[in-house]
Amino acid sequence: MSEHRETRVIGIDLGGTNVRTAVVNAQGEMLARDQGITPAKEGSDAIVKAILESVGRVLTQAHMDASDLGAVGLASAGLSNPETGILYTSPNLPTLKDVPLAGLIEKELGKKVFLMNDANAAAIGELYLGTARGARNFIYVTLSTGIGAGVVINDKIYAGSAGLASEPGHMVISDEGPVCYCGSKGCWEPLASGTALAKYARQCIQEGIKTSILDYVGGDAEKVTAEDVHKAAQAGDALAREVIARTAYYVGVGLANLINIFNPELIVIGGGLSNIGDMLLEPAYEEAKRRAFPQMSDVVRFARAELGEDSGILGAGIFVLRETKGLGRL
Numbered sequence: 001m002s003e004h005r006e007t008r009v010i011g012i013d014l015g016g017t018n019v020r021t022a023v024v025n026a027q028g029e030m031l032a033r034d035q036g037i038t039p040a041k042e043g044s045d046a047i048v049k050a051i052l053e054s055v056g057r058v059l060t061q062a063h064m065d066a067s068d069l070g071a072v073g074l075a076s077a078g079l080s081n082p083e084t085g086i087l088y089t090s091p092n093l094p095t096l097k098d099v100p101l102a103g104l105i106e107k108e109l110g111k112k113v114f115l116m117n118d119a120n121a122a123a124i125g126e127l128y129l130g131t132a133r134g135a136r137n138f139i140y141v142t143l144s145t146g147i148g149a150g151v152v153i154n155d156k157i158y159a160g161s162a163g164l165a166s167e168p169g170h171m172v173i174s175d176e177g178p179v180c181y182c183g184s185k186g187c188w189e190p191l192a193s194g195t196a197l198a199k200y201a202r203q204c205i206q207e208g209i210k211t212s213i214l215d216y217v218g219g220d221a222e223k224v225t226a227e228d229v230h231k232a233a234q235a236g237d238a239l240a241r242e243v244i245a246r247t248a249y250y251v252g253v254g255l256a257n258l259i260n261i262f263n264p265e266l267i268v269i270g271g272g273l274s275n276i277g278d279m280l281l282e283p284a285y286e287e288a289k290r291r292a293f294p295q296m297s298d299v300v301r302f303a304r305a306e307l308g309e310d311s312g313i314l315g316a317g318i319f320v321l322r323e324t325k326g327l328g329r330l
């Protein structure tokens with residue numbers, strides 16, 4: 001076995017809809033990529049099987065077998081313990097509860113599997129290969145169906161005492177706010193995520209506010225998504241613009257909290273909702289800067305994530321290379 005082959009690893013991104021896998025080399029290049037369906041409702045056996053099938057396909061593409069691999073990085077949404085490899089709970093994978101996910105895959109592949117939170121993986125991806133290259137203290141925030149984040153302090157993911165940090169999607173923004181699936185109330189996620197934006201738009205429509213948003217969903221308010229609201233806003237619809245402005249306000253309040261706690265040099269924003277772009281992000285940044293201490297607002301930069309939907313697989317791969325090979329800066 002050549003040294004070159006030994007430095008190849010697999011990055012896996014387990015999401016509620018898709019399981020993505022990639023073979024990544026020590027230069028952070030993706031040598032092969034696969035995408036399969038996550039059988040999210042079918043339980044841990046079916047999910048593990050789907051992961052292993054995707055790994056099998058990506059290895060075939062790269063003309064490798066599992067014995068050629070250095071190790072495996074597995075990124076998943078939800079609360080997981082990287083020390084034990086146990087996934088406690090995940091909003092996107094409701095059938096998984098306290099599952100030793102890393103161990104189950106390790107047993108099949110015969111290789112060490114590192115389990116991590118998907119937003120932490122994406123933060124590592126952006127640090128090595130994306131928009132956060134050169135930064136030492138930054139926060140990656142994904143605005144998506146939910147809100148996730150990875151906090152990087154002095155080049156390292158801040159993991160907390162049990163490896164569970166960070167979940168700012170559940171910091172309380174408004175105690176009067178909507179009930180959150182986590183059991184709390186007024187969390188950032190049910191106020192500022194893509195799900196929250198669409199839900200608020202639907203509420204306004206059901207209250208009878210006139211809007212062209214319905215033109216994008218054949219008149220069925222139940223089908224309204226954040227993307228439909230964005231389209232209507234671009235066409236000048238007043239309600240759509242108000243819904244986006246309200247979401248931007250809450251995004252900004254949450255970012256101000258992160259700035260005041262961590263004093264980051266950079267905040268990287270990713271996730272599907274960020275595709276709305278300046279209409280959402282500019283007012284959010286302004287709100288954040290207005291609320292945070294000026295001395296901290298003055299030094300923070302905001303940037304869009306560069307790696308898109310590959311941030312998780314690349315970040316999981318890079319994380320493993322860092323852990324097993326002492327990978328320095330690329």
Ligand SMILES: [Zn+2]
Binds near residue numbers: 185
């Ligand atoms: Zn919550």
